[in-house]
Amino acid sequence: QMFSERFGKGSRTVDLELEAQIDVLRETKNKYETILRLATALTSHFQSMVQTQQALGDTFTELSQKSPELQDEFGYNAETQKLLCRNGEALLSAIGFFVSGIDTLINKTMEDTLMTIKLYENTRLEFDAYRSDLEEQSLNPRDGAAMVRIEMAQQDYQIHRDKYERLRSDVTIKLKFLEENKVKVMQKQLLLFHNAISAYFAGNQEQLEQTLIQFNVKLKPPGADKPSWLEEQ
Amino acid sequence: QMFSERFGKGSRTVDLELEAQIDVLRETKNKYETILRLATALTSHFQSMVQTQQALGDTFTELSQKSPELQDEFGYNAETQKLLCRNGEALLSAIGFFVSGIDTLINKTMEDTLMTIKLYENTRLEFDAYRSDLEEQSLNPRDGAAMVRIEMAQQDYQIHRDKYERLRSDVTIKLKFLEENKVKVMQKQLLLFHNAISAYFAGNQEQLEQTLIQFNVKLKPPGADKPSWLEEQ
Numbered sequence: 336q337m338f339s340e341r342f343g344k345g346s347r348t349v350d351l352e353l354e355a356q357i358d359v360l361r362e363t364k365n366k367y368e369t370i371l372r373l374a375t376a377l378t379s380h381f382q383s384m385v386q387t388q389q390a391l392g393d394t395f396t397e398l399s400q401k402s403p404e405l406q407d408e409f410g411y412n413a414e415t416q417k418l419l420c421r422n423g424e425a426l427l428s429a430i431g432f433f434v435s436g437i438d439t440l441i442n443k444t445m446e447d448t449l450m451t452i453k454l455y456e457n458t459r460l461e462f463d464a465y466r467s468d469l470e471e472q473s474l475n476p477r478d479g480a481a482m483v484r485i486e487m488a489q490q491d492y493q494i495h496r497d498k499y500e501r502l503r504s505d506v507t508i509k510l511k512f513l514e515e516n517k518v519k520v521m522q523k524q525l526l527l528f529h530n531a532i533s534a535y536f537a538g539n540q541e542q543l544e545q546t547l548i549q550f551n552v553k554l555k556p557p558g559a560d561k562p563s564w565l566e567e568q
Numbered sequence: 569q570m571f572s573e574r575f576g577k578g579s580r581t582v583d584l585e586l587e588a589q590i591d592v593l594r595e596t597k598n599k600y601e602t603i604l605r606l607a608t609a610l611t612s613h614f615q616s617m618v619q620t621q622q623a624l625g626d627t628f629t630e631l632s633q634k635s636p637e638l639q640d641e642f643g644y645n646a647e648t649q650k651l652l653c654r655n656g657e658a659l660l661s662a663i664g665f666f667v668s669g670i671d672t673l674i675n676k677t678m679e680d681t682l683m684t685i686k687l688y689e690n691t692r693l694e695f696d697a698y699r700s701d702l703e704e705q706s707l708n709p710r711d712g713a714a715m716v717r718i719e720m721a722q723q724d725y726q727i728h729r730d731k732y733e734r735l736r737s738d739v740t741i742k743l744k745f746l747e748e749n750k751v752k753v754m755q756k757q758l759l760l761f762h763n764a765i766s767a768y769f770a771g772n773q774e775q776l777e778q779t780l781i782q783f784n785v786k787l788k789p790p791g792a793d794k795p796s797w798l799e800e801q
C-alpha cells in the first residue's frame with residue numbers, strides 16, 4: 336500500500352483536519368526544540384559568566400585589601416560581583432526549571448502523542464491496503480469462491496477500519512489534551528522565565544526570590560553537577 | 569659577577585626600598601593580568617549570552633505570531649530578550665573599554681617601566697663586577713704597574729657607578745610616575761566598570777548610556793569583529 340501511494344497508485348484515506356493538526360504539532364515541536372536548545376545554551380553561557388564573576392569578585396576583594404590607594408574602587412567592584420553571583424545562582428535555578436519543563440513537554444508529552452500518531456499512520460496504511468483489496472475483490476465476477484473471498488476481505492476491512500477509527504479517535508483525544516496541557520505548561524513556564532529574567536536584570540533580588548517561591552523552584556546548591564530540578568520535574 | 573653572587577661569593581649593591589617597590593610592581597602586574605584575563609573571559613561569555621538572547625528573542629517573536637493561544641506570553645518574553653540585547657551591546661562596549669584600558673596599563677605602561685628595571689638590574693650587575701675588581705686591585709702591593717691598574721679600575725668603577733646611579737634614578741622616577749598613572753587609570757576604569765555593570769544589572773538603560781557618554785566609550789557597532797576601542801585607547 337505504501338508503495339502504491341508512493342507511485343501514485345491506490346487511494347489514501349485522508350482526514351484533512353486531523354492531518355493539519357498533526358503537521359502543526361510537528362512544527363510546534365520543532366520550534367520548541369529551538370527554544371530548548373537556546374535556553375540550554377543560555378544556561379551554559381550564563382553559568383560561565385557567573386563563575387567568572389565569582390573569580391573577579393575574589394580578585395577584587397584581594398586587591399582591595401592589598402591596594403590602600405584603590406581600596407574603595409576594588410571594594411565596591413568586589414561587592415557588586417558577589418551580589419551578581421548570588422542572584423545569578425537564583426536565575427540559573429529558574430532557567431534550569433524552565434529548561435526542564437520544556438524538555439518534559441517536548442520529550443515526554445509531545446513524544447507520547449507522536450508515538451500514537453505513528454501507530455495511527457501505520458494503521459491507516461493497513462486499513463487502506465485492506466480497503467483497496469476489498470475494492471479489487473468486488474470488481475471480480477461473483478462466483479462462489481469469489482463471494483467467500485469478498486466475505487473475508489469484508490471482515491478484514493471491518494477489523495482494520497475499527498482499528499483505524501479507534502486510533503484516529505485516540506489521536507484526536509491526545510491532540511486535544513496535549514493542546515490544553517501545552518498551553519497550561521507554556522503559560523506557566525513562559526511567565527516564570529519572564530519574571531525571573533526581568534527580576535534578575537532589574538537587579539531586584541527580592542522579586543527574583545519571590546518568583547522562585549511562587550513557582551516552587553528549588554535553589555540549586557552551587558556546584559551541584561546534576562541539577563536537582565531534573566529529577567523533580 | 570652573576571656567578572660569584574650565585575655561589576655566595578662577591579657582594580651585591582642593594583637598594584632595599586627600590587627592590588621592595590619593584591617586587592610590588594611585579595606582583596601588581598600579575599594580579600592585574602588576572603583581572604585582564606577574567607574581564608576578557610567575561611566579555612566572551614557575555615557576548616555569547618547576548619547572541620543567544622538575540623536568537624531567543626527572534627524565536628519568541630515568531631512563536632508569538634504563530635501561537636494565538638500563547639501570543640502574550642511569547643510576546644512579552646520577546647520584548648524582554650530584545651531589550652536585554654540592546655543593553656547588552658552597550659555593556660559589552662563598556663567592558664571592552666575596561667579591558668582595553670587595563671591591557672594598555674599592563675602591556676604598555678608597566679612593561680615600559682619593567683624594561684627600565686631590567687636595564688637597571690644589568691647595570692647593577694656590571695657595576696658590582698667593576699667594584700669587586702677595584703677592591704681586589706686595592707689589596708695588591710702598590711708598585712708602579714699596580715698603581716696604573718688601580719687607576720684604570722677606579723675609572724671603570726666611576727663610569728659604571730654613574731651609569732648605575734643614573735638608571736636607579738630613572739627607575740625611581742618611572743616607578744613614581746607609574747604609581748600615579750596606575751592609580752589614575754584604575755580609578756577611572758574601576759568606576760566605569762562598576763557603573764556600567766551596576767546600571768546594566770539594575771536594568772537602568774538610561775544610566776548605562778550616561779555612563780558610556782561620561783567615559784567617552786564609543787558603542788561598538790554590533791557584529792564588528794575588531795572592536796574599535798582597541799585602536800582608540
